[in-house]
Amino acid sequence: MAPSPPHQDTRSRLIESAILHFAAKGYDGTGIREIAKGAQANSALVAYHFCGKEGLYLEALRTVFTRKVSPLTGLNPIPAAGTPGSRQAALEGLEAYLRAFLTKLMSCDSSDPLDEAAMVLMAREMQSPRKVSAPLLLEHIQPYATYLMACLPALRPDLDEEALFLMGNSIQGQMLHFRNSLGIIRLLRGNPAFPEDLEKLIQHFIDFSLRGLGVPEAFPQPRN
Amino acid sequence: MAPSPPHQDTRSRLIESAILHFAAKGYDGTGIREIAKGAQANSALVAYHFCGKEGLYLEALRTVFTRKVSPLTGLNPIPAAGTPGSRQAALEGLEAYLRAFLTKLMSCDSSDPLDEAAMVLMAREMQSPRKVSAPLLLEHIQPYATYLMACLPALRPDLDEEALFLMGNSIQGQMLHFRNSLGIIRLLRGNPAFPEDLEKLIQHFIDFSLRGLGVPEAFPQPRN
DNA sequence: GACTGATTCAACCGATTGATTAACACTTGA
DNA sequence: TCAAGTGTTAATCAATCGGTTGAATCAGTC
Numbered sequence: 001m002a003p004s005p006p007h008q009d010t011r012s013r014l015i016e017s018a019i020l021h022f023a024a025k026g027y028d029g030t031g032i033r034e035i036a037k038g039a040q041a042n043s044a045l046v047a048y049h050f051c052g053k054e055g056l057y058l059e060a061l062r063t064v065f066t067r068k069v070s071p072l073t074g075l076n077p078i079p080a081a082g083t084p085g086s087r088q089a090a091l092e093g094l095e096a097y098l099r100a101f102l103t104k105l106m107s108c109d110s111s112d113p114l115d116e117a118a119m120v121l122m123a124r125e126m127q128s129p130r131k132v133s134a135p136l137l138l139e140h141i142q143p144y145a146t147y148l149m150a151c152l153p154a155l156r157p158d159l160d161e162e163a164l165f166l167m168g169n170s171i172q173g174q175m176l177h178f179r180n181s182l183g184i185i186r187l188l189r190g191n192p193a194f195p196e197d198l199e200k201l202i203q204h205f206i207d208f209s210l211r212g213l214g215v216p217e218a219f220p221q222p223r224n
Numbered sequence: 225m226a227p228s229p230p231h232q233d234t235r236s237r238l239i240e241s242a243i244l245h246f247a248a249k250g251y252d253g254t255g256i257r258e259i260a261k262g263a264q265a266n267s268a269l270v271a272y273h274f275c276g277k278e279g280l281y282l283e284a285l286r287t288v289f290t291r292k293v294s295p296l297t298g299l300n301p302i303p304a305a306g307t308p309g310s311r312q313a314a315l316e317g318l319e320a321y322l323r324a325f326l327t328k329l330m331s332c333d334s335s336d337p338l339d340e341a342a343m344v345l346m347a348r349e350m351q352s353p354r355k356v357s358a359p360l361l362l363e364h365i366q367p368y369a370t371y372l373m374a375c376l377p378a379l380r381p382d383l384d385e386e387a388l389f390l391m392g393n394s395i396q397g398q399m400l401h402f403r404n405s406l407g408i409i410r411l412l413r414g415n416p417a418f419p420e421d422l423e424k425l426i427q428h429f430i431d432f433s434l435r436g437l438g439v440p441e442a443f444p445q446p447r448n
Numbered sequence: 449g450a451c452t453g454a455t456t457c458a459a460c461c462g463a464t465t466g467a468t469t470a471a472c473a474c475t476t477g478a
Numbered sequence: 479t480c481a482a483g484t485g486t487t488a489a490t491c492a493a494t495c496g497g498t499t500g501a502a503t504c505a506g507t508c
Binding site: 180188 | 400
């Protein structure tokens with residue numbers, strides 16, 4: 001049996017199991033007994049440590065966000081507004097952002113099932129956010145949107161703020177959709193291991209985004 | 225009260241209520257009693273008419289798909305491969321597709337709550353498809369993907385099939401993400417009624433897609 | 449060894465789940 | 479008129495839900 005010398009991190013195991021199970025079967029589809037069994041713990045501990053099921057769910061979400069979302073913001077320089085070198089800085093900043101975002105977004109399939117679960121949880125929460133988790137969600141996503149949007153004005157100074165917002169949405173959306181709907185995309189493609197070359201994928205998103213945004217550099221051929 | 229002369233379409237009312245409730249609270253979060261009450265029917269009828277809860281869910285999905293997804297494929301001419309007029313035909317076909325898709329996608333907020341629920345159901349099923357509904361989902365989505373993909377080769381004859389697939393994904397993805405994540409997008413924008421001008425939105429997606437794809441016509445300015 | 453607070457446990461709670469049943473109302477066709 | 483069939487209902491089923499309880503076990507501290 002090996003009664004497993006009472007880990008003092010039962011709490012952590014519960015959170016980890018919760019992330020896994022909530023991602024697999026959703027909030028309502030998962031029972032606390034199921035989670036507890038996955039963590040080799042007693043179901044009553046959910047109430048003891050997290051004040052109930054919803055508290056555990058919120059804690060699982062918070063863990064996912066702080067572990068997957070936040071760590072990205074480290075490598076970001078900030079481009080200026082209409083200053084002389086701003087255009088080139090914005091161009092490089094945007095490209096770096098796309099690369100970092102995509103790398104972070106796609107670097108989980110083969111590695112850690114917990115990473116994959118974290119992505120599923122995040123995606124589900126973004127699509128239909130519970131009222132309790134909306135603030136948490138917004139808090140962790142806002143910086144990304146802000147940084148992306150900060151890159152755009154220098155590249156398209158002729159557009160107003162709403163048009164730039166739409167640009168940002170299209171850029172972000174193509175990537176998030178690719179990640180969130182990977183299941184159906186693989187079905188459509190008929191290849192269960194579709195994104196075989198990550199670098200090619202990244203380069204596509206960068207090119208498509210820069211062209212879509214209207215950056216001349218990304219649009220080489222003047223005539224067909 | 226109006227004991228409502230025994231409709232012989234209790235079945236239909238159950239499906240309608242099921243769409244509404246399943247969209248609002250998910251499959252596991254919705255009880256058949258809740259659905260039955262919404263349809264002013266007895267919960268036992270779920271088993272009688274649909275062989276249980278899952279049968280009702282599947283029937284609701286089928287209704288949503290045939291009502292929301294299928295009707296689009298009517299107005300589509302088919303562009304050819306490398307024939308003389310194929311490029312122009314593909315260009316017009318793609319633009320018509322985007323316009324029709326977006327119109328269909330966004331024309332439900334103010335009109336019918338059932339339409340909105342249908343979109344939510346579809347989005348959720350695309351993100352995490354149940355194994356039982358995957359064939360249904362694929363069957364109804366495949367024609368869209370096929371048509372979109374058929375437009376691309378004539379516009380970028382220099383690209384291989386995988387690159388074109390990525391193009392199609394980016395085009396489709398930006399729109400689906402906009403629709404599916406409308407909630408979080410409105411939060412980020414701070415405007416609960418964000419897409420105020422549908423035509424402007426459509427035009428943006430068309431322009432962004434054509435530029436991203438690499439169509440010179442959509443990329444007017446040669447120099448900033 | 450005695451005491452304390454934190455942690456974990458089996459057992460149980462009322463409530464609700466999806467499903468089933470037997471009876472009932474009604475139409476239809478023989 | 480009777481029998482069969484369809485649609486509907488209230489009542490009930492076992493199973494499971496999230497949560498609570500009181501006792502047991504743990505690590506420290508005195």
